[in-house]
Amino acid sequence: MQKLYLPQLAVIDQIVDETADTKTFTMHFDNPHYNAEFRYLSGQFVEASVLGVGEAPFGFCSNPNRTGTFAVTVRAIGRVTRAMHAMHPGDLLGIRAPLGNHFPLQEVQGYDILFVAGGIGLPPLRSLIEPMLDMREKFGRFTILYGARTPADRVYKTRLEEWAQRKDLTLLQTVDVPDETWNGPVGVVTTLFERTHIDPAATVAFTCGPPVMIRFVIQDLLAMGFPEDHIISTLERYMKCGVGKCGHCAIGHKYICVDGPVFSWRQIKKLPER
């Protein structure tokens, strides 16, 4: 039974530097029975606490099919995230998980799949991309569009190279500011749409990234003719309890921590502020 109110101790196995301010933490629960039973779904998130500092939410970035460990990718911006960046393998975190709803996976079988990610928006989408690639034959055309500020600001550079080698998916990347290593496209992620073949009626799009990017992506997808419930995104909100009790994450009648963070555009457009 997974306890959502009580943090469970998790041991950090590995910390990978992704960019100058972003690291990926792979961990497992210290209690072997809890660890063996622990399951989560793509799109769900954890509340991670650094003992004596505080707690903060992070989306799973790992493949839910790979049990035994799980991972989050964290950008250092404040108290909890900076304290996490100062940690080492073997250190302990408190983890409450799995929280929130999840991306539709079974429901989108048979469709072409389009991912549009910006910067640190790729981690939660990676937790969906990888289980989808585990059953690649269940989907049609598979396209990943990724935009970052600079080449160095891209997360998962090794994994991006692996995806780029695959014949059964299309990965296109762009940066706002190129450097001498970059010979790919330059510009915002929406400029990649014209380089891809997309059939809006047959495609489900998943997008995650900075709010301004998501706004332009959704605007373009709607203009292309995507049905409103074929555009899936995640919403971020200040959170405390993560389990629908404190009201901190409310937008209108929705609690982002339990009704979300995954929503279709049909649902988002009904919210009072978006």
Ligand SMILES: Cc1cc2nc3c(=O)[nH]c(=O)nc-3n(C[C@H](O)[C@H](O)[C@H](O)COP(=O)(O)OP(=O)(O)OC[C@H]3O[C@@H](n4cnc5c(N)ncnc54)[C@H](O)[C@@H]3O)c2cc1C
């Ligand atoms: C469902 C969900 C999933 C998330 N997934 C990830 C993830 O995978 N990786 C990741 O790096 N971050 C993620 N975040 C954001 C992450 O939770 C915040 O960066 C973190 O809470 C900051 O904590 P802190 O103590 O380091 O910062 P604080 O010291 O609390 O704040 C530092 C600064 O950041 C601002 N800030 C803090 N939290 C938020 C927020 N939620 N929205 C807007 N501004 C904020 C504060 O106003 C302040 O200016 C997610 C947030 C949510 C709600």
Ligand code: FES
């Ligand atoms: S964070 Fe408490 S209700 Fe959502």
